[in-house]
């Protein structure tokens with residue numbers, strides 16, 4: 531695409547307009563150009579290059595080992611594969627330290643990949659960092675509730691907002707992050723009633739995952755949606771397909787044909 535061609539991508543103004551109209555925002559992850567193209571042409575409004583790539587692409591047990599270079603390589607691939615969706619890249623564990631380092635790292639992501647926005651996990655401690663990025667022209671998505679980068683500090687994965695202390699903290703975090711200038715906020719594994727209440731209290735869209743149906747949008751790891759996992763997905767994910775079994779069948783047939791010297795199908799070369 532030439533530099534003069536207007537982008538057909540959704541913008542954060544389109545996302546804000548969807549929220550005003552009460553139109554839900556559909557977001558999915560992608561980590562490579564092929565999957566990004568398929569997700570994009572299927573109508574997703576936003577694509578997240580999630581640090582869940584640490585689990586589903588790189589084979590790590592948690593998202594903690596994912597590096598900024600990992601995120602940049604995959605975000606650039608997603609950008610090349612997609613045309614319409616607004617692209618959001620997770621800032622990984624270790625890239626979000628203080629306002630200055632976070633700004634430098636977010637600038638690298640934007641300059642080297644062409645994505646439109648970054649996402650930052652965390653609550654009140656992130657408010658000055660979000661303000662810093664927004665003041666420098668960067669579109670930011672916040673992420674509260676279950677924040678996988680804090681798995682060891684939280685002692686595992688569980689539902690947030692169950693008791694009043696936790697609920698009050700989540701309400702305050704969501705309001706403060708909106709005030710800091712985030713244009714959307716992911717609510718991960720927040721009780722559905724609290725997620726609905728927070729959604730009503732904000733102007734920016736809440737994007738839920740494992741947080742019930744009453745958020746302003748939903749996000750899911752693409753592998754969990756299409757059944758492309760080797761370990762069970764989180765219990766909130768309801769697979770719509772069984773791509774893992776499609777792959778196993780096709781590969782199994784190929785292996786059997788190869789062993790039997792029955793394949794590949796003879797090639798018919800085109801005559802000059």
Ligand SMILES: Nc1nc(=O)c2c([nH]1)NC[C@@H]1CN(c3ccc(C(=O)N[C@@H](CCC(=O)O)C(=O)O)cc3)CN21
Pocket residue numbers: 581582585586593676678686687688719751753754763764765766
């Ligand atoms: N495939 C995949 N999907 C995800 O949604 C995802 C990742 N990977 N990797 C990074 C984080 C980790 N996430 C998670 C992981 C587990 C639960 C969870 O609720 N797990 C169990 C309960 C806890 C346990 O058994 O230890 C569950 O009930 O599903 C939630 C979010 C979300 N993200």
Ligand SMILES: CC(C)C(=O)C(=O)O
Pocket residue numbers: 559578579580581582583620716718739749750751
């Ligand atoms: C689960 C979503 C929200 C995420 O942060 C990721 O995929 O990394």
Ligand SMILES: [Mg+2]
Pocket residue numbers: 580581582620
């Ligand atoms: Mg993430």
